[in-house]
Amino acid sequence: MPNFAYKALAANGSVTTGEIEAIDRPEALRVLDKKGLQPVNLKETASAAAPKKTNGAAKGGKAKADEADKPKAKGDSKDADIPDGPIKLKRAEVVLFTEELSDMLSAGLQLEPALKSMENRQELGNLKAVSTKIRHIVRDGVNFSVALKKVSPSFGPLYCS
Numbered sequence: 001m002p003n004f005a006y007k008a009l010a011a012n013g014s015v016t017t018g019e020i021e022a023i024d025r026p027e028a029l030r031v032l033d034k035k036g037l038q039p040v041n042l043k044e045t046a047s048a049a050a051p052k053k054t055n056g057a058a059k060g061g062k063a064k065a066d067e068a069d070k071p072k073a074k075g076d077s078k079d080a081d082i083p084d085g086p087i088k089l090k091r092a093e094v095v096l097f098t099e100e101l102s103d104m105l106s107a108g109l110q111l112e113p114a115l116k117s118m119e120n121r122q123e124l125g126n127l128k129a130v131s132t133k134i135r136h137i138v139r140d141g142v143n144f145s146v147a148l149k150k151v152s153p154s155f156g157p158l159y160c161s
Helices: 025-034 091-106 111-119 126-139 144-151
Strands: 003-009 015-021 038-045
Touching (some): 015 025, 025 038, 025 126, 091 126, 126 144
Antiparallel strands (some): 003 015
16 A cells, blocks of 8 residues: 655644655545544555554654544445435525535635535535545545536536536
């Protein structure tokens, strides 16, 4: 399995560097996200026999391999309740999604954290699943407009242009 060297921002604003093991780049991004890190730089390094992991060990903390480092099977994720196919939204839900996302982006949030915030809101229903799927696709490097088209047919051609 390849190793990825990263430089990321922690929740407290400090810069963290380290190396993680992941199947591919999207998986490495998901692992960093689960650790609460916002990647600034992520590069694949040569695979080593004994992978090096640094979770703040340079700052006196103990480096430990946690469950987020291991790839999960499809069924044991909290995303298990998200449907695989396209999600059909009502017109009112598309309007609510647009207003919520617009408010967060206008407030200065970047796209990925804004979508994550929408994911965590219990009252959004279908929009929670849509936000989760769009965020995962965008984190994998796909354009936002393409992600909208993939996730729901409710985002028409005009909306996605």
